[in-house]
Amino acid sequence: MLSRRNATVVGAVVVGAGWIAGVTLLITHQDEPGAASAPELRQQLAAALADRDSGALSGLFDLPGSGGSDLADDYVRVLKDANAHDITVRLAPDERSPTAALVQGKTGQGTPFSYQLAVTTAKGRWTVAFTPPIP
Numbered sequence: 001m002l003s004r005r006n007a008t009v010v011g012a013v014v015v016g017a018g019w020i021a022g023v024t025l026l027i028t029h030q031d032e033p034g035a036a037s038a039p040e041l042r043q044q045l046a047a048a049l050a051d052r053d054s055g056a057l058s059g060l061f062d063l064p065g066s067g068g069s070d071l072a073d074d075y076v077r078v079l080k081d082a083n084a085h086d087i088t089v090r091l092a093p094d095e096r097s098p099t100a101a102l103v104q105g106k107t108g109q110g111t112p113f114s115y116q117l118a119v120t121t122a123k124g125r126w127t128v129a130f131t132p133p134i135p
Contacts, residue, residue, distance in 0.1 A: 033059055033068070034125035038091055038098050041119065041126040045101060046089040052076045062120050062127035083108025091119065101128055 002010065035041035041060065048056035058072035079087075087105035091098035104114040118129040 032123065032125050033061060033063075034121075034127035035060065036125070038119070038121075038126050039095055041128070042089050042091050042095070042101065045103075045128060046087065049079065049084075049087045049089070049103065049105075052080060060128055062122075062129045082113075084113070092116075 035044050044056065045060055047053070048060065054069070054072035054076040057075060058068040061068035061071065063071065084105045084107055087103065090102045090104070092100045092102055098119045101117045101119050102114060103117065104112070106112050120127050120129060
């Protein structure tokens with residue numbers, strides 16, 4: 001029979017091992033970032049920007065770890081602060097094998113803005129490399 005102290009230690013080890021196994025399982029089943037095709041990337045990027053959806057936006061970043069979530073939150077906040085609207089996304093030089101995404105829109109005062117993002121592809125997934133917007 002285990003003493004109370006030994007039972008507590010065994011319980012703590014079991015809980016710790018279960019937590020590590022759970023986190024590992026979540027990480028291995030996490031979806032790869034990006035979109036399945038370049039046109040799908042354009043569509044998802046346009047929707048995420050228009051809807052101010054930082055969760056969807058962070059899933060399109062070519063960033064490891066949690067940095068994508070923080071950047072997406074900041075990015076959406078800048079768009080909200082500028083009251084950006086009429087946002088469109090165009091892939092260049094062509095829709096099938098782009099190297100850039102051109103984001104265009106208007107601020108709350110009606111001033112047009114545009115900026116370019118790098119488009120990357122790896123392991124069959126299309127992503128964007130973001131820089132902060134300057135509307």
